[in-house]
Amino acid sequence: MMTEVTLTIPRPMVQARAVNKTIRNGSHRVEILKSIDLSIPAGQFVAIMGASGSGKSTLLGLLAGLDTPSSGSIILDGEEISHLEEDALAQLRGRKIGFVFQSYQLIPTLTAEENVLLPMELSGNGDDPGRARELLDHVGLSERRHHYPVQLSGGEQQRVALARAFMVRPPILMADEPTGNLDTANGRHVLDLLLGLNRHEKTTLLLVTHDRELAANADRRVSLRDGEVVGDELQARDE
Amino acid sequence: MNKPLPWRTAAKIASRELRASPGKFLFVILAVAAGVGALSGVRGFSMAARSMLLRDARKLMAADVMMRLREAPSAGAQQALLDELSAKGIARTTITETISMSATAASPVPLMVTIKAVDPQVYPYYGAVTLAPPQTLAGALGADTVAASDDLMQRLKTGVGQTLRLGGKDFRIVAALVSEQDRLSGNPMTGARILMSRDALERTGLIGPGSRAQNRLLFRLPAAAGVEDVKNRLQKAFPGAQVIDYRETNPNLTRGLDSATVFLSLVSLIALIVGSLGVAMAMHSHLQQKMDTIAIMKSIGARSGQIMRIYLLQTVWLGLAGGVLGIALGAGVQRAFPVLIRRFFDQTPDITWSWTFVAQGLTAGLASTVLFTLPALLRVRHVRPVLVLRREMEETTSASGFGKRAKSMAATGVPLILGFGLIAVWIGNSWRIGGYFTGGLLVSLLALSAVAWLLLRGLRWFLRVSPWKLPSTLRHGIANLYRPGNQAQPVLVSLGVGVMFTLTVFLVQRSIVGDIVAKAPPGTPNVFFLDVRGEQVRDLIALVQKQAGVDGRMELAPSIAARLIAVNGTAVEKHPNEDVRRRFARPVPATWSDAKPAGAEVLRGAWWAAGSAGEEVAVAERLARQLAVEPGGFLDFTAGGRSIHARVASVFRTGPSAGARYELAFTPKALESIPAIWSGGVRVKAANVAALQRAAYERYPTVTVINMADMLEIVQGVVDQIALVIRFLSGFAILAGVVILASSVAGTRFRRIREVVILKTLGATRARVAGIFSVEFLILGTVAGVMGGLLGSAFASLLMKRLLDMYVRFDWIAVAVTVAASALIANGAGWLASFRILGQKPLEVLRGE
Structure with a gap:
C-alpha cells in the first residue's frame, strides 16, 4: 500500500553526484554504476533495491567510502569524501557510519562485547562498556557477551553486528542484505531490532535488499538495474 | 580525533589472533629461530673455532x-x-x-x-x-x-x-x-x-x-x-x-684464516637472510588471510596505522619468540658442532656462552623480522574496505599503475635494503662485506622481481597464443601462477634469493677449501736438506728415497747467489722503487731449471724450450711487479764472477716445490759453470725423521738436515682444521637454506585451501589437484633455480674476487644440480604443505566464507 507523500526535506545527509564506477577485469572494462545522482536527507530510511549484479552493493560501498568512484562525487554530512585519503575515510566512517553486513563480519578473535566496543576504541574515545552492554541487552545477548563469534548462531552474530553498528551513535547506518543469511524468524527479529534501534537512535538508514517486503518498511525506495537508477520513490512506511 | 588505537586493544587483538591459530605462527617462530639459531650458533662456534685456530697459530710464534x-x-x-x-x-x-x-x-x-x-x-x-x-x-x-x-x-x-x-x-x-x-x-x-x-x-x-x-x-x-x-x-x-x-x-695460515673469517661472516649473514625470507613469506601469507579482518576493521573506522600497530606487535612478539628459541637452538648447534667433528679435531674449541652473541642474535633476528615483514605490513594500507562487500572487486581492481607500484616498492624496498645493510655491516663487522651483501641482495631482488613479472606475463601470453592444446592439468597449473591473488611472484623472489645465497655458500666454500688444499698439499716437504753439492745430488736422493717413512719424491734445486745490476738497462741503484734498491744491494738466491718446476704457474710469456741455449730468466709475479718488468724485458746480473744479460722469458707464480720457491729461475745455460749449492726437501713421517737424519749424516756429514716436521705439522693441522670448519659450517648453512626454501613454498598453504575446495566441489579428484599444483611448483622451482643459480654464481665470483682475491670458474654442473634441487625442493615442499589440505572437506571451508 503505497501513497505519494510530500515531506519537508531536511539537509541532505548522503549525496551522490554523477557517480560512475568502472572496473577493469583483465582487458575488459565493466561499467558497474552509471551517472548515479542521489540525495538522502538526514533521518530518512532508504531501501536500495535491485537484482543481483544491478550494482546496489557497489553503490552502498561508494556511499560509505569503502571504495572510490571512477568519477563523480560523494558527499557525506556536507563533506566531500571522494578524494579523501584512506585513513581520513576510515576516521569518517568510524564517526559517522554504522555497518551491518550480510555475512556479519565480526572479528573472530574478539568476544561479542569486544566486537561491539571496537569502533569506539578505534575512534580513540576510550571505551564505554556500559553502552556496549546496553546495546547487547537491547539485542537480547547480554548473557552471551563473552562468547566468541564462532560460539554464536548466525542470527546472534548479526545481532552483535547490529549492536556494534550503533555503538558510536553514528548519524548514518548502512546495511547490506542484513537478513540475507538468516532464516525467516531470525531475519524478522534482526530487522525489528534494526528498525527499532534506528528509530531510537534517529539515524539515516540505507538498506540494500532485494526483499520487497523488507523494502516496504522504508521511507523511500531506490531501484537499480544494470548500474542505473530506474526508480526512486518515496513511500509511506509499511509498519 | 586522531588518538591512536590503545596498545592494550592492539595487543588484545594481536594476542587473540596468535592464540587462535598457534600452528600457523609456529612456522614463523621456527623461521626466525632457524635464522637466529644459525646466526648465533654459527657465529658462536666459528668464533670459538677461530680462537682455537688462532691459539694454534700463536704457538708458531x-x-x-x-x-x-x-x-x-x-x-x-x-x-x-x-x-x-x-x-x-x-x-x-x-x-x-x-x-x-x-x-x-x-x-x-x-x-x-x-x-x-x-x-x-x-x-x-x-x-x-x-x-x-x-x-x-x-x-x-x-x-x-x-x-x-x-x-x-x-x-x-x-x-x-x-x-x-x-x-x-x-x-x-x-x-x-x-x-x-x-x-x-x-x-x-x-x-x-x-x-x-x-x-x-x-x-x-x-x-x-x-x-x-x-x-x-x-x-x-x-x-x-x-x-x-x-x-x-x-x-x-x-x-x-x-x-x-x-x-x-705462515702465509698459508694467514690466507686460510683470512678466508675463514670472511667466510664465517658470510655464512652468518646468509643464515640471517634465509631466515628472514622465511619470516617474510610466512607473515605475507598470514596477512593475506587477514584481509577480511583488516577490511572489517577499516569499514568500521580503523585507520591503516592502527591496524599496522596490531600486526607490528604480532611481528615483534613472533620475532622475539623465534629469537629466544633461535638462541637456544644456536646454543645446541654450538655444542653439536664439536661433537660432530671430534673425530677430525685433536682438540675441541672452548664453547663459551657469549651474551654479546645472544644480544646480537636477538637484535638481528628481531630487526630483520620486522624489516622483512615491512612489505607485508605496508600492504595493510592497500587493503580496501570494500572487500567486505565484494572480494572479486578487490582482486580485479587492485592492479594499480606501474608508477604507483614502483612508488610502493620503493617505500618498502628502500628501508628494507638500508636496514638490512646496517645489520649486514654490523654482523659482518665490515663495511665492505656489508656493502657487497646489501648490493647482492638488492640486485637479486630486482632481477628476480623483473623475471617473475616477465615470466607470469609470458606464461599468460603463451597460454593465449599457444597453437597446441595443452593437457588441462598443465594448463591449469600454468594459469594458477598468474591468477589474481596468487603469490607466485613473492614465492619466486624469495625462493630465488634463497637458492642464490645457498649456492653462493657452496661455491665460496669449495673455492676456499680448494685454495687451502692447493696451497698446502699433503706431500709438502717437512725435512729440508741444505748445503748439498752438485755431485752429491743423485746419491743423496737415492739414499733418502730408500728410507722408511718417506712420502713422495724428494726434490732438490740448485741455488746460486746472483746480484742484480740493471733492470731494462737502468742501474738498480737508480730504480724508482726503494724496496728494490735496498733488497738488491746484496746478492739474492736464484735457481736454474730446464723445465718449468712442478707447481709453478706461468702467468705471462712462456717457459723456455728444454735445452735452450739462450740467457733467459723467469721472474716470480711479485718480484716482476716490484721491478716493473714483463716478458721481453732484460735483467742484468753478476754471478760467480761473470755477467749475465738475461731476457725475461716469463712471469710465473711460485709454488710449494723446491724449484718453484725461487723468485728467479734461469736457463741452465745462463748459469753454466757457476758453482751451485743444492737444497730441497722431502715429506717424511714424523716418527722416521730422526733415523733419516742419522743416515744422511753418516753418509754426507757436510749436508745439513733440518727437521721441520713438528712445526709443519702444526701449520698443516691448522690449515686442515680451517678447511674442515668451513666445510661443516657451509653444510649447516646450506641445510638451513633448504629448510627455509621449503618453507617459503609451504607458506602459501593457507591461500590454497579455498582453491582446493572449489576445485573439489567442481569435481576435481585429489590426484588432479595435486597434478595442477605440481606443475605450478615445478615451474616456480625451476625458474627460481635458474635465476638463483646464475645470480649465485655471479655473486660468489664477485665475493671471491673482491674479498678474497680468488677466482671462481662458472660451474655448469653446480648450476644444473641447483636447478634440479630447487625444482624438487619446491615441489616436495609444496606437496608436503598441500597434503593435508587435499583432504579438506569442501563444506567446512565454504561455510566458513
Missing part, C-alpha cells in the same frame, strides 16, 4: 706480537712505549739468537751452531718446547746448562749429560731439544741448535758490540683484541724493526 730488532731499544720514545705497554699488562720477553762455533772433546773441529737464548721462566708464552728427557725449561736451563738438538749431538759426538764448549766456556747438555713450535719465526734454516737461558748466554761472552746477535721481543697481550693497535704502535716507534703478529707467521 710463542706470542701475540713479535718484534725483530737488530739494535737495543733507544732510551727515548722506544723505551717509553715498551714501558707503557708493560704498564698496561702486556707481558714482554726477549729472545736472542746468534751464531757461533761449538766443539766438544770428542769432536774438536768446531761446528757452526745457532744459539737461542730465552728467559726460561716465561718463555714460551704459547705452545711448548719439548725436551728429552721431559722436563720444564725453567728447571733445565740454568747459567751453565743447555739443551742441544739431536743433529748437533750427533755431529759433535756428544750426548745428554756431557759438555760442549761455547765462547770458551763449558756447558752441560741437560736435554735433547726435540721441538720448538716457534722455530719457524726464528732463523729456521740453520741446522744445529742450542737453547740456553739468557744468563748462560751472558756467560758465553758472545754478545758484544758488533755481534751478529738478533733480538726478538715477544709480547703477550691480556686480550687478543688489541693486537692490531700494539703492532701499529710498535711499527711506528721502531721503524727499522720487523713487527708481525701471530696471524702472519
Whole structure:
C-alpha cells in the first residue's frame, strides 16, 4: 500500500553526484554504476533495491567510502569524501557510519562485547562498556557477551553486528542484505531490532535488499538495474 | 580525533589472533629461530673455532706480537712505549739468537751452531718446547746448562749429560731439544741448535758490540683484541724493526684464516637472510588471510596505522619468540658442532656462552623480522574496505599503475635494503662485506622481481597464443601462477634469493677449501736438506728415497747467489722503487731449471724450450711487479764472477716445490759453470725423521738436515682444521637454506585451501589437484633455480674476487644440480604443505566464507 507523500526535506545527509564506477577485469572494462545522482536527507530510511549484479552493493560501498568512484562525487554530512585519503575515510566512517553486513563480519578473535566496543576504541574515545552492554541487552545477548563469534548462531552474530553498528551513535547506518543469511524468524527479529534501534537512535538508514517486503518498511525506495537508477520513490512506511 | 588505537586493544587483538591459530605462527617462530639459531650458533662456534685456530697459530710464534730488532731499544720514545705497554699488562720477553762455533772433546773441529737464548721462566708464552728427557725449561736451563738438538749431538759426538764448549766456556747438555713450535719465526734454516737461558748466554761472552746477535721481543697481550693497535704502535716507534703478529707467521695460515673469517661472516649473514625470507613469506601469507579482518576493521573506522600497530606487535612478539628459541637452538648447534667433528679435531674449541652473541642474535633476528615483514605490513594500507562487500572487486581492481607500484616498492624496498645493510655491516663487522651483501641482495631482488613479472606475463601470453592444446592439468597449473591473488611472484623472489645465497655458500666454500688444499698439499716437504753439492745430488736422493717413512719424491734445486745490476738497462741503484734498491744491494738466491718446476704457474710469456741455449730468466709475479718488468724485458746480473744479460722469458707464480720457491729461475745455460749449492726437501713421517737424519749424516756429514716436521705439522693441522670448519659450517648453512626454501613454498598453504575446495566441489579428484599444483611448483622451482643459480654464481665470483682475491670458474654442473634441487625442493615442499589440505572437506571451508 503505497501513497505519494510530500515531506519537508531536511539537509541532505548522503549525496551522490554523477557517480560512475568502472572496473577493469583483465582487458575488459565493466561499467558497474552509471551517472548515479542521489540525495538522502538526514533521518530518512532508504531501501536500495535491485537484482543481483544491478550494482546496489557497489553503490552502498561508494556511499560509505569503502571504495572510490571512477568519477563523480560523494558527499557525506556536507563533506566531500571522494578524494579523501584512506585513513581520513576510515576516521569518517568510524564517526559517522554504522555497518551491518550480510555475512556479519565480526572479528573472530574478539568476544561479542569486544566486537561491539571496537569502533569506539578505534575512534580513540576510550571505551564505554556500559553502552556496549546496553546495546547487547537491547539485542537480547547480554548473557552471551563473552562468547566468541564462532560460539554464536548466525542470527546472534548479526545481532552483535547490529549492536556494534550503533555503538558510536553514528548519524548514518548502512546495511547490506542484513537478513540475507538468516532464516525467516531470525531475519524478522534482526530487522525489528534494526528498525527499532534506528528509530531510537534517529539515524539515516540505507538498506540494500532485494526483499520487497523488507523494502516496504522504508521511507523511500531506490531501484537499480544494470548500474542505473530506474526508480526512486518515496513511500509511506509499511509498519 | 586522531588518538591512536590503545596498545592494550592492539595487543588484545594481536594476542587473540596468535592464540587462535598457534600452528600457523609456529612456522614463523621456527623461521626466525632457524635464522637466529644459525646466526648465533654459527657465529658462536666459528668464533670459538677461530680462537682455537688462532691459539694454534700463536704457538708458531710463542706470542701475540713479535718484534725483530737488530739494535737495543733507544732510551727515548722506544723505551717509553715498551714501558707503557708493560704498564698496561702486556707481558714482554726477549729472545736472542746468534751464531757461533761449538766443539766438544770428542769432536774438536768446531761446528757452526745457532744459539737461542730465552728467559726460561716465561718463555714460551704459547705452545711448548719439548725436551728429552721431559722436563720444564725453567728447571733445565740454568747459567751453565743447555739443551742441544739431536743433529748437533750427533755431529759433535756428544750426548745428554756431557759438555760442549761455547765462547770458551763449558756447558752441560741437560736435554735433547726435540721441538720448538716457534722455530719457524726464528732463523729456521740453520741446522744445529742450542737453547740456553739468557744468563748462560751472558756467560758465553758472545754478545758484544758488533755481534751478529738478533733480538726478538715477544709480547703477550691480556686480550687478543688489541693486537692490531700494539703492532701499529710498535711499527711506528721502531721503524727499522720487523713487527708481525701471530696471524702472519705462515702465509698459508694467514690466507686460510683470512678466508675463514670472511667466510664465517658470510655464512652468518646468509643464515640471517634465509631466515628472514622465511619470516617474510610466512607473515605475507598470514596477512593475506587477514584481509577480511583488516577490511572489517577499516569499514568500521580503523585507520591503516592502527591496524599496522596490531600486526607490528604480532611481528615483534613472533620475532622475539623465534629469537629466544633461535638462541637456544644456536646454543645446541654450538655444542653439536664439536661433537660432530671430534673425530677430525685433536682438540675441541672452548664453547663459551657469549651474551654479546645472544644480544646480537636477538637484535638481528628481531630487526630483520620486522624489516622483512615491512612489505607485508605496508600492504595493510592497500587493503580496501570494500572487500567486505565484494572480494572479486578487490582482486580485479587492485592492479594499480606501474608508477604507483614502483612508488610502493620503493617505500618498502628502500628501508628494507638500508636496514638490512646496517645489520649486514654490523654482523659482518665490515663495511665492505656489508656493502657487497646489501648490493647482492638488492640486485637479486630486482632481477628476480623483473623475471617473475616477465615470466607470469609470458606464461599468460603463451597460454593465449599457444597453437597446441595443452593437457588441462598443465594448463591449469600454468594459469594458477598468474591468477589474481596468487603469490607466485613473492614465492619466486624469495625462493630465488634463497637458492642464490645457498649456492653462493657452496661455491665460496669449495673455492676456499680448494685454495687451502692447493696451497698446502699433503706431500709438502717437512725435512729440508741444505748445503748439498752438485755431485752429491743423485746419491743423496737415492739414499733418502730408500728410507722408511718417506712420502713422495724428494726434490732438490740448485741455488746460486746472483746480484742484480740493471733492470731494462737502468742501474738498480737508480730504480724508482726503494724496496728494490735496498733488497738488491746484496746478492739474492736464484735457481736454474730446464723445465718449468712442478707447481709453478706461468702467468705471462712462456717457459723456455728444454735445452735452450739462450740467457733467459723467469721472474716470480711479485718480484716482476716490484721491478716493473714483463716478458721481453732484460735483467742484468753478476754471478760467480761473470755477467749475465738475461731476457725475461716469463712471469710465473711460485709454488710449494723446491724449484718453484725461487723468485728467479734461469736457463741452465745462463748459469753454466757457476758453482751451485743444492737444497730441497722431502715429506717424511714424523716418527722416521730422526733415523733419516742419522743416515744422511753418516753418509754426507757436510749436508745439513733440518727437521721441520713438528712445526709443519702444526701449520698443516691448522690449515686442515680451517678447511674442515668451513666445510661443516657451509653444510649447516646450506641445510638451513633448504629448510627455509621449503618453507617459503609451504607458506602459501593457507591461500590454497579455498582453491582446493572449489576445485573439489567442481569435481576435481585429489590426484588432479595435486597434478595442477605440481606443475605450478615445478615451474616456480625451476625458474627460481635458474635465476638463483646464475645470480649465485655471479655473486660468489664477485665475493671471491673482491674479498678474497680468488677466482671462481662458472660451474655448469653446480648450476644444473641447483636447478634440479630447487625444482624438487619446491615441489616436495609444496606437496608436503598441500597434503593435508587435499583432504579438506569442501563444506567446512565454504561455510566458513
